[in-house]
Amino acid sequence: MIEKRHLPFAVGLLLGVLQTGLFFQLTFTLSSGFGTYLLITLCWLSGGALGSAFAARIPLTLYLLQVIMLAAYALCGLGVLAFPFNTQLVPLYAVLIGAAGVYPGVFFARMGARLSARMLFFWENNGFIVGLVVCTFAFMFGGRLVLWLLPAVLAVVVWVWTGKENTTLVVVE
């Protein structure tokens, strides 16, 4: 039996790993300038805001949004590998990171109907902290392979635990 708090924790863990992974990959092989920080932060926040604001109108399941998020992350990683330090691709990365940010926005909006906001944000944030720490340490010891393996493993866990929460609906007041 999966308790309700497990899913937000696992999602937070996945988001922490993805954000840390994006930061490492882009600062290593795109630019470690402030622009990269802005790119990741602003695009992720914008995607999250759009996802949350229009969660009820986005006719996509959490599964599909999770796939989009992971695909966007992978494309960013492959992009900087194939075209290192090519800042002409920044608009593409912006779109991909924004697309990745939609999932957390929709997730919060939909899960808010099933769990108190207090517990939802508390457990997601705790997962995020663990993801941040685990990804940083794992990367230092395991290298860039970790930035691919960790998200893949966590994505499976989130996928399984999402289960019946995989809905396109959000409770509209």
Added chain:
Amino acid sequence: MATTTAATTTAAWAKPLAIVFLGGLNLILVQWVLVRELTALLMGTELVVLLVTVMYFLGLSLGYLVSSRIPARALGAFGVITLALHLSLPIWFRLAAAGLAALQAYWAVFLLLPLATPFLVSAFYSIFLPRYADQQAVPLSTLYAVELAGSALGVLVLVALGGIGLPAVYVLYAAALLVILALLGVGRLRLLAIAALCAAWLAVFPALNRWSNARWYEAIHDLPAGLETLTTGYSAYQKVDVLQAPDGGRYLYLDGLLHYGTNRWSRLNVIMGSVPADLFQPEASLVIGAGSMEMERFIAERGGSVTTVELDPAVVAASTTYLDDANHMSRLANRAVIINDAKHYIANTDARYDLIATDVPAAFSIQTATLYAQPFYEQIAERLTPEGVLVVNLTTRLTENSLTARRITRSLLEVFDEIYVVTSHDARLSFAFAGDALPFDLTALHAALDANGEQSYTIYSRPAVEALVGDAPPITLDSMDLVLSISASWIAGRLDG
């Protein structure tokens, strides 16, 4: 009827949405202040940055946890305390650290300040979103979207105002929190009094900021009493400080770590700048990392063109303004500065250089460690002329016991055919001169070191270097464990005094 309902809803939502939006904005602003200041106080290594970031986020968790348990009437008081603490945060953090150091308890700074962070810094703003969502005042989806929009605005504000300085950011921060207090129902008279106190505080803040900064450096870095802060500020990357001792000596610190100001650092600039310039008179030189830019001066004085590539414009500004006696930026016309990430610049430029020197911080963080890694040296090799030379500070002395220097040197050995390592006993540092066809020999290197006043040194040629490096692996993007050990040993060293 429908119009009335919509108007009622809009009015009912306005207050929670405004509070959550401004909370999102202020969370970003206070995170910027906290991370920069605390990272500098704890002398920014990867572990410190991670610790500070984790503590900031733990504060958010704390706020979420207590969000529904705090009485509404207490929120105003909590906000006022938050305002007072946050506007004075850099001052009292520094004074607390200096006080603990005076009591021979600097180790406690690593414990107390991070532990205080969740309670004092980030918890307040994370109360509102879950509180209003669980009270069903506004749908969670709307609240979350608005909070993210506030955070995005916070990032843009930092872009716009960060360069102006902390006081400008604080003015906006205080204004936003005063609006939150008004929305929380703090009385008009009380609010006016708080606003007046804020204005008075912000008027004296720049002076207090410089004063407390100098006291911290005196206490922690054993700098002479009477130290004066010439400039202090948070850039997009780090805290940049230039200080002046009563005898006129100037110091440059980045994130609390010394970059210029002692004889040791001047010797570094002589060995990495004057010595190679004397040896082969480079026509085009590139120095990676600005710092004091004294090294560039030593090269430029000997002719040729010298370009500096530096990520942080604040470092260049501070160095140009306050360290002109060291770098002669105002007098040397054969100098140029490019603001760019070194890896990005090297990958995209067509220019070739006779001399490239890396004047970058030690591998305290993952980002700086990439500048000592084999892939970066491979990039540099592509930009050197056939007889071009790369000069690297190995950050410690190259010995059989120094894993850091051995691994940096191994990275160089993997890329370049020829190498000499000079260990300066005065500077207590080793330096590598690497290339595929070095335009000088051992005798010439000896002569150049002697001519530049280096009195006690050892030169290692490639076989001796390989023997010292032994089986140490190179630094690559897949083996950054070195950062952890450097970071941990640096912290342990500070804790031991």
